[in-house]
Amino acid sequence: QGQLVESGGGVVRPGRSLRLSCAAAEFSFSGYSMHWVRQPPGKGLEWVAVVWNDGADKYYADSVKGRFTISRDNSKNTLYLQMNNLRADDTAVYYCAREGITSTGFYSYAMDVWGPGTTVTVSS
Amino acid sequence: EIVLTQSPGTMSLSPGERATLSCRASQGVATRFLAWYRQSPGQPPRLLIYATSYRASGIPDRFSGSGSGTDFSLTISSLEPEDFAVYFCQHYGNSPHSYTFGQGTKLEIK
Numbered sequence: 001q002g003q004l005v006e007s008g009g010g011v012v013r014p015g016r017s018l019r020l021s022c023a024a025a026e027f028s029f030s031g032y033s034m035h036w037v038r039q040p041p042g043k044g045l046e047w048v049a050v051v052w053n054d055g056a057d058k059y060y061a062d063s064v065k066g067r068f069t070i071s072r073d074n075s076k077n078t079l080y081l082q083m084n085n086l087r088a089d090d091t092a093v094y095y096c097a098r099e100g101i102t103s104t105g106f107y108s109y110a111m112d113v114w115g116p117g118t119t120v121t122v123s124s
Numbered sequence: 125e126i127v128l129t130q131s132p133g134t135m136s137l138s139p140g141e142r143a144t145l146s147c148r149a150s151q152g153v154a155t156r157f158l159a160w161y162r163q164s165p166g167q168p169p170r171l172l173i174y175a176t177s178y179r180a181s182g183i184p185d186r187f188s189g190s191g192s193g194t195d196f197s198l199t200i201s202s203l204e205p206e207d208f209a210v211y212f213c214q215h216y217g218n219s220p221h222s223y224t225f226g227q228g229t230k231l232e233i234k
Contacts, residue, residue, distance in 0.1 A: 001181070037169075045161075045169065045212055059221040095168050099153070100180070109216035109223075110159035112180055114168035115141035 009118030022096030
């Protein structure tokens with residue numbers, strides 16, 4: 001089915017940087033698009049970014065465009081999120097998630113495997 | 125950008141009852157781009173339904189999805205204790221590529 005585990009969260013001051021990692025296991029990582037989704041405390045889900053399976057295409061939410069960079073290393077089965085110029089409203093639990101593939105081989109446009117999340121707190 | 129509005133914000137029901145949750149899009153969307161998730165406290169979301177009506181792997185048949193155009197719904201035929209959680213709908217848009225979540229519906233025990 002697949003497993004994902006995020007790491008790299010912590011407390012950081014506004015304007016600083018942080019890099020999150022997501023280790024994938026038990027599935028063919030290089031065959032899937034991968035996402036970052038975040039959830040501020042007590043609030044709903046916000047999609048952050050997606051990277052295609054080969055890393056060639058990346059797309060971002062407007063709220064993070066120009067500050068965050070999604071990347072992947074398929075040789076290490078790892079997804080990354082480089083977060084620069086962090087702001088207080090970036091405080092959230094950050095999840096990595098896999099975009100599913102249907103039984104007929106098409107993208108499902110939905111996220112079928114999620115990690116437990118890593119917490120990022122931006123505070124002075 | 126498409127906005128998803130879920131209703132009601134909170135729903136109070138008893139175990140064994142039927143629940144119907146609504147997700148309305150600000151403009152018409154393709155059925156293959158609409159999904160539903162359940163999130164229990166302290167847990168990541170779990171995919172329930174993709175492409176409006178297809179159950180994800182391991183999801184019991186008490187969950188069903190339907191809809192088209194701007195109006196979509198998730199129905200739980202008979203509520204189990206683990207179903208009392210928050211539910212999110214989600215849409216994929218391809219111009220530009222983006223993913224949007226509704227604000228959520230909390231299903232609580234009456």
